[in-house]
Amino acid sequence: MSTTVDDVAPPHTGKPPGGDAYIFVVAFFCIILLLITITYASNICKRPRSPPPPIISFGATSTTFDVADSHHLISFSRGLDDDVLVTFPTFLYSEVTIPHKGATDSCDTATDASTSGCSICLADYKSKDVVRLLPECGHLFHVKCIDTWLKAHPTCPMCRKELTD
Helix, strand or coil: CCCCCCCCCCCCCCCCCCHHHHHHHHHHHHHHHHHHHHHHHHHHHHCCCCCCCCCCCCHHHCCEEEEECCCCEEEEECCCCHHHHCCCCEEEHHHHHCCCCCCCHHHCHHHCHHHCECCCCCCECCCCCEEEECCCCCCEEEHHHHHHHHHHCCECCCCCCECCC
16 A cells, blocks of 8 residues: 555644634733723723812802812902992993093003003003003003903902902
């Protein structure tokens, strides 16, 4: 009998048939499971550890404690109410810059550096602009600018003088 190449059995390597493919599939799923676990753990670590503090109101001033971002910083928001804002006088800028009778050049309001432009929006005043005068310090601002500021802060943005007693 003659032996042909077809009759010879392949040498035995100690691995089951298809063993390499099985190892790759198991390794692939282990890597996927590891990536999912790492992603889940990193998301858990990034969450805040405690719930945000409650909003607390104190009387008529409605002081609130707010959480700033996720840093758990406490900030005080004690702006002025609309009822207080309307008590501050408003004028056309052209009326404010007209010198009063008997005024000298040294006390002319038009020469005051604080009235040349709004320090909130940094725009120069035009004669038709409506401005609000803060009675405590005498600073002028556009009505829209200062009302937005005073709803968040109870002080003048220029001198930081408290506007309510």
